[in-house]
Every structure is written in structure tokens, then in C-alpha cells.
Amino acid sequence: MKYTIVIQWSEEDKCYVVLLPEFTNIMQPCTHGETYEEALKNAQEVLEMLIESSLADGQPLPEPKTLGNAFKVA
Template sequence: MLYWSQETRAFIAEVPELPGCIADGETYQEAVQNAEIIMQEWIETAQELRREIPTPRTPSILA
């Protein structure tokens, strides 16, 4: 999910499948790039802690 936050004056990228996985950026593209980094770090941390990694959901438009 990507949206503009007036409060922080930044684009916010949230990954609902990965609790707490949120990134931001001054541009839409920067927020997406930061989200990709944060997703990888989230997964690596979950693996280190032996936590379950959720299966990605297929968007309903593609299902």
C-alpha cells in the first residue's frame, strides 16, 4: 500500500503481509525502493529469529 502522508510530508509504503514493515521516501519511487530494502531486512530478521514468513497474497485483480 502506497500513500502520501501530509503529517510527515512523505510517501509511505506499507507491506500488510509483513507486520511493521513500513518505509517512506520523498518520492513515490524512493518509497518503493526503500520498501524493497525493508522487506528484505524483515525477511532476514524473521529467518534469524526462526519466525514464520507469511506467503505473499495475490492481488484480487490477478486472481
């Protein structure tokens, strides 16, 4: 599944913070990193844990958001 990962610099926290907008049942931001790459790695790990946990508990996964055809390349 393809979920949205938002990574933004937080001047207040002096690090990159990560939001997973489809997962509304968790505290956001859900992880962070000192570098963009570290934040992305941490985001992927949290996403994997959320998916595994939902499946193990028999909970439905949120529907991934898409941009549709707004940015379709010709």
C-alpha cells in the same frame, strides 16, 4: 516471494509512506520517501531485512496475499 507494498502520499507528513500489510508484527507505515521511487527503494530494503531476520530467527514468513483470478488477463 511476492509481498504487497502499499505506497501512499501523506499530506500530513509531506512524503510517501509505505505499508507492508502481510507483516502485521511491525509498526505501519514502516518506511517512507520524499519521492515515490525513494519510497519504493526503502520498502524493498525493509522487506529484505524482514525476510532475512525472520529466516535467521527461524520464524515463519507470512503468506503473500494475491488477487487471485479477479484481474486475470485473457
